[in-house]
Amino acid sequence: MSSKIAPAKGKLGVMVVGLGAVSTTMIAGVEAVRRGLAKPIGSLTQMGTIRLGKRTDGSSPLIKDFVPLADLKDIVFTGWDIFEDNVYEAAAHAAVLDKDLLKELKPYLETIKPLPAVFDQYYVKRLNGTHVKKGKNKRDLANQVIEDIRAFKKTVDRVVIIWAGSTEIFLEPTAVHQSLEAFEKGLDNSDIGIAPSQIYAYAALSEGVPFANGAPNLTVDAPALIELSKKNSAPICGKDFKTGQTFMKTVLAPAFKARMLGVKGWFSTNILGNRDGEVLDEPQSFKTKEESKLGSLEYIFQPELYPDLYKNIYHKIRINYYPPRGDDKEAWDNIDIFGWLGYPMQIKVDFLCRDSILAAPIALDLVLFLDLAKRTPDLASIGIQEWLSFYLKSPQTAEGLYPEHDLFIQSMKLKNTLRHIMGQDLITHLGLEYYD
């Protein structure tokens, strides 16, 4: 299949919705790496290798040498935000990266200025934006975003859009989300079920541009947007960067299950003090995040198959806004497990992490892999890129298919997808041939 993948020629334009902590950390990081000031730690596309053939073949190229990915030096960034701060100012405000590093990158970062955003405080109660588009209805706003994309397209060769904006209130799909036709009528009537993130997503997919969602908002997780994604061969994937606590959960839970250890309860709490924490302190935005974080255990443990081990697990998630910590989140987990004959044990995890340091390489990888998917006809035409579940708290799947949350299954799926599109044998880990 590899001969069909279009090469990564020319400039890749990356349009970021929301130039906050995660996006500015990604943009500044890419520039630091381009200048040789730092290494792209945490990025599978930049640092990962992939084994090809037998264990005895000794062939493990870098992923970026194996599949035709855009080179970091060919990435051009732009974005939208509800505040006018350029990327230098926004990064300084987010206070994730050292002042010295930011100063060194300042001349570049200052050149990236946000376009006015599509925003409505109804969907993010804690923010009040001033740098916003005005339009007579949601259709008009979508058309303005389409104009932004078209103007940017004139300066680059390909475009990918990623939502790294704030978490919107919890929305469930309604009639307006059931078909493209209904959705487009909803844009005309400014239907309340259509959130700003969906206006950007609609604009992107209408233009055939891949769209990733780093937040837990509904966004492309609805039949209308899936239809548009397929129609225009514009790849989409799941939602909500899998960075800290859920990343740990989807490593530990599969381990317990693999060893048939039972779980009674899993209490997860977080303190964080960045703007994301402030937004998530509001109950309706928290609900969106909570739903996204809750899903993983249920799917991994399959209580219907293992009622003795995993029925009625008490799973609780808390997020508290605690300004002194800034972006340095602390995520605690108390896990009550049980073993042989039902004897109880406890595991405590205390992850002192840095939210945006974990999220930035994920955002970068999603952008690069979605661009690859767009250039790979067999992937572009299917819409949902389930192989990118690896990066997301809420994977997206074909209708009726349960999502895979286990990080190692996700990792294998991702790498086998890359082998598949490059016409290489898949790796099953059977390995009997070594004993012939």
Ligand SMILES: NC(=O)c1ccc[n+]([C@@H]2O[C@H](COP(=O)([O-])OP(=O)(O)OC[C@H]3O[C@@H](n4cnc5c(N)ncnc54)[C@H](O)[C@@H]3O)[C@@H](O)[C@H]2O)c1
């Ligand atoms: N950092 C992580 O580990 C992590 C993990 C999973 C998900 N996320 C999600 O990623 C998103 C970004 O996180 P962050 O820490 O960068 O938050 P942040 O608050 O620093 O940045 C969000 C930015 O989006 C802007 N924004 C809000 N609504 C917008 C709109 N309609 N159009 C354009 N811009 C808009 C805000 O002004 C802000 O600058 C959040 O939704 C967060 O929940 C982050």
